[in-house]
Amino acid sequence: MEKLPPEVAKGIHVPSYNELLERVGRRLTERKGGKKAKALDRELARLQAMRDILISRTDFIRDLVRLLDSMHPFYWSLVEIEFNRDDVRKAVSCVSKARKMTDRMYEKYRILMLASESPKELASVAREARGRILSLYKRCSKGLELLRQLVVFIQKLPGIDASMPTVIVAGPPSSGKSTFVRSVSRARPKVAEYPFTTKEIHVGHFSEGGRTVQVIDTPGILDRDIDSMNEIERKAAAALSHLPGAVLFLLDPSTSAYMSLERQARLLAGTVIPLVKDKTVYVAVNKADISPKKSLEKAAEAARRLEAENDRVIYIGFMVAASKESAVKVLSQIIKSEFGS
Ligand SMILES: Nc1nc2c(ncn2[C@@H]2O[C@H](COP(=O)(O)OP(=O)(O)OP(=O)(O)O)[C@@H](O)[C@H]2O)c(=O)[nH]1
Ligand SMILES: [Mg+2]
Secondary structure (H helix, E strand, O other), X not given: XXXXXXXXXXXXXXXXXXXXXXXHHHHHHOOOOOOOOOHHHHHHHHHHHHHHHHHHHOOHHHHHHHHHHHOOXXXXXXXXXXXXHHHHHHHHHHXXXXXXXXXXXXXXXXXXXXXXXXHHHHHHHHHHHHHHXXXXXXXXXXXXXXXXXXXXXXXXXXXXXXXXXXXXXXXOOOXXXXXXXXXXXOOOOOOOOOOOOOOOOEEEEEEEOOEEEEEEEOOOOOOOOHHHOOHHXXXXXXXXXXXXXXXXXXXXXXXXXXXXXXXXXXXXXXXXXXXXXXXXXXXXXXXXXXXXXXXXXXXHHHXXXXXXXXXXXXXXXXXXXXXXXXXXXXXHHHHXXXXXX
């Protein structure tokens, strides 16, 4: 199986400019060969050591470029909530360019050293070489810091396999999304009675009949377009629009619902449907155990209307996400209809 970005990123270390400086400095103060070594040989060896340290310490850039180039659009959309793509591109190109120039300068100054006619000239050429090469990296200080933060960010992203059957659980705040994911998997996203409890994407796995499905818990979203969404809602939008699979949308008819049923229906029709493109949206009316009968009927009616008005909406009925049996029943129904029995 292709490795997931968070896993790949764990093997990437981005040094700061100071770290590079320190590594080079440590090597330059070593007195290899002692006093007996000829000044020219010593300076050539020091230049080469410096070049080798800088190139090997910035070798991470190759792995990082490979990771960024192959990163799924879902991960990119999470990255872009926090980072400017153009800044990332500039930082990468700063480091790549520094590496290329390091080799060029190394060649150039090696020749100048060999051609120097006095110890004084040799010392001055060597000093210039070191200054110029280090300045290539100094120019990337901010870029290195940005890439370090980017790598740490990617390391913390949820491990989602875009090639695995996936069910994305979405809906208004407090509708029971995390409760559902806890009921069907071993994932333990926080559940609380207040809205906006979930701030990150969480992944659980559910296996049935030899098939494993990823179940994705998303933060609650409001009925507004993506440009008005806050950073937390955007994570849900990233999953809805970029991950393949099916969507389970929860309606909350309980007296403690965060939004009116009309608003919840608008959230589905106006915000979620345009985001999910051609994915099927299964609608379940949650909290059937505590909701007034009248509200349950009203929610079922709204769900049927949404189904009638949208080709991609399928109403599946009442649910109690807090009950493992009820949640598993709903998920099995989705899996059967979406990914075959
Ligand atoms: N009685 C009952 N309570 C439920 C059910 N599902 C969720 N709850 C309760 O509803 C509240 C919100 O549940 P969560 O699972 O945190 O809801 P959420 O949709 O993940 O909320 P956000 O992450 O804040 O958007 C909690 O107090 C849950 O215990 C249910 O089926 N029945
Ligand atoms: Mg939640």
